[in-house]
Amino acid sequence: MITFWGLVFYAIMVISPAGPFAFTGASAMDYAGKTAPLTFLIGGLTLFLAVIAVYVYSGHISSAGGYYKFVEATFNNKYFSKSVGFYYLFVVLSSIIGSSILLGWFTWIGLETMIGYSLPFIYVIVISFITPVIYLVVGYLSLNYSQKIAVTVGLIDLAFYLALSIAIIVKSPYNGMQYFNVMNSNDGLHGFFLGMIVGGFVAFSGYGSIVVLAEEAKMPSTSIKKAIITSLIIMIAYDTFVIYANVAGAGPHLNDALKFFAPGLFVTKSYYGMDVTLAAFFVFLISALISTVIFGNSAARDLFSLARDGILPPVFAKVHDKYGSPYIAVITVFVIAIIGIGFGLIPLVHYYGENYGMYYLLVINAIVGSTFTLLYHIIINESLPFFMYKLRQLKPLVHIAAPTIASGIIGIAIYYSLIGLSYPLSLVYAIIPLLIIVSLAIIYIMRNKTIRMDTFTGPKQ
Template sequence: MPPNDVRLRQQMLRRKPVSAFLADSEQAESQQGGGLRRTVGTFQLTMIGVGATIGTGIFFTLSTAVPEAGPAVILSFVIGAITAALTALCYAELTSAVPVSGSSYSYAYATLGELAAWVVGSCLLLEYAVSGSAIAVSWGQYLNDLTNRLFGVTMPAAISAPPGDGGYVNLPGVVLVVLCCLLLMRGSKESTLVNTIMVLIKLAVLVLFVVIGITGFHSANLHPFAPMGFAGISAAASSVFFSFIGLDAVSTAGEEVKNPQKTLPRALIGALVVVTAFYCVVALVGVGAQKWTLFNGQDAGLSAILQRVTGQNWPGALLSAGAVISIVSVTLVVIYGQTRILYSMGRDGMLPPVFRKVNPRTGTPVGNTLIVGAFIAVLAAFVPLDWLANLTSMGTLVAFAVVSIGVIVLRVREPLLKRGFKVPGYPVVPALSVIFCLYLIWNLPANTFLLFAGWLVLALAVYFGYSRKHSRLGRAKGDDQPLDAGPVMAD
């Protein structure tokens, strides 16, 4: 094999040791105003996970998932929850062993090598940016429903409906992204406090939906239970899986969490339990209170169900208000997660230094946040909603599968590494997690695979054109002179 080919192969397979990740985190923390700050506790972190999850799957996904599966959409959520549970256990082990920012990008870098880490990081960027856009797009639907119920006023569909579905530019989505970015730039402590308040409000609103909606529950609405058969259930499960993105969002906060080796696993498992319970109960009440054929194309679906059950306006208005608040919290956490992944990639030299610049006053990556916000706002403004949802599922599932593989690889390569949590039933649980993820990927529509392939081609072009040449790991190994390990101070 020619020397250049050997060198390229070595570059793509080089791994960043866990000790190097921990050293980077400690060095950044020790620098005055130079790194992210540990201000987040277990409850706040659990609320980040719940906040990033509930809001996407319940407040608008039923309108697209129920027509695919019928009342059996409940089973679709169960399949998604099982896959998420298996993966959550794998995340819990890796977060306790490698408690740093960067989520599955960092785990892949420590276990599978630089190229694999870059691909996973690209999937995460797709996952977060696209899901943030999808969520922001849906905000306009519930905002319109709320203003219509309260004041009889709605925004024109051209600027509020999803692009490609009656809309041309989704202006509310752009406004929402801007507001979330402004809050995130103030600091993690302030952002997590606001998020916790909004999450508690949205959970209260969903409890209200269950209490009122169950009065209109009719078992006849559950027949036929699976009109599209198991194929429909599987297709819906693949579509709604992006609702479980919150699990990954928890792991992005590794360098801003107090006592991360215990806090991260607890928050992951706690968020999954809360989310699964709410998803299944709300879905059951929804399909029991309204015929499944009525969900197709229904904007602000849960509000419409309450209106139908009670014959009154106020329950639907209250639920739409809760959805407006809920979707704000989801968008906030999604943008937060993406900026922390980009921060880790920038610190590793895989992206330009602007992504690792931290404001010394707020301890937040301001320039990074502005870039992420602009990208998500453009997607929310112009890209059709169904494209966004399926692409998010693809990126999420690929990242989840890599995390599960990473658990096995790290057990083999570093068996003595300190772990605050270990996956029960190893190696069966990680293997099952990979199998479930691949199964859901297989059921995604063909156009999603084409869009995903295009994204990977673009990502690989950036890696070979920039990242492999600027990688800190490569420079430390002699490809070039060493690069400073810490974050760059903002001007």
């Protein structure tokens, strides 16, 4: 069984303590400029409002189905609820594919930034495939290994990057409050919200990874919701601080820091030389690898739950006799990740070169994943009042006003981040509707099968 602190560090590792030092930090800086710390702060606070619904639901519903079981308990509509299950699956798969590519990409740009060595691209591809392979082994063997790894690596990451960020701020002559003024954003509100979408929202969405672990957690009706709040408080403060350290450390040289999309390495090397930079680089590689491996377990459990409910073939719900893992679902996630990495890399790298091709693929994955994250948060937020009304526990301020405010901010973020995207990022205009149609089509095809619908799962509190 997963303990409370196991859940907290599982969420922390999926959010990824190394993220603001690399891709989520670099992408937020690329689009929002010096206001990147503000995108993480506002993005985190918005999700904190949105987490009210998840917090309340988690106290009543404990299921491997996670988010979609919340909606199902409210409306008992298979198209509505099971679609949310697919949305979450799309989020996790996009994250696994993107994070696997990130490992190879960051190895490449890291070596280029630090020592000017250009790693042969074939090795970059090989490194990108390492993550799914390790995920397959860890996921197949059982989640208990992931819990122990999450706590150990999470503590090391937090301590290392906090110490490094403090050291950068102490030396930087560019500290100030200008990084928290939205008017300083690149490309106005579009740049700010796009930076929020591909930065903070991508990172913080990882908190929900523990929702699908309810059936494997100790006292899930209390431990899940407390772990969500604890992990979010820690990571909103931590990520904002680390992003601030990198932006303030770069100061007027931010464009130079973004030249190879590795601002954390650039700033660290500028102030503390090669030895510390190499240490930061290797800590990131280990953290990114473990983060993706752990998050993959959430995808497998979502597949398992959808299969158990009859939406997917029952083979995905098979549990290993010895290890207790949903091993067919684990293998399926591995295969999808391998295919996604290959089919994503080939065309984009061919047309845009290695560096920009991989970067565009990462951003596309981030936009798709974040959009689906925000969509299912809106659905859950606006479902909560109906659920609490059914329980005769409705409190308008807590259950209607706060989640609706969060949904409004989320809607604004989606709108401003998606308008005016140029090619190839504009591919998301086709990818997102296509995935929605695919999810509805699967549910429609399986409509005559025995589909399990839970009107309520778990204890009332």
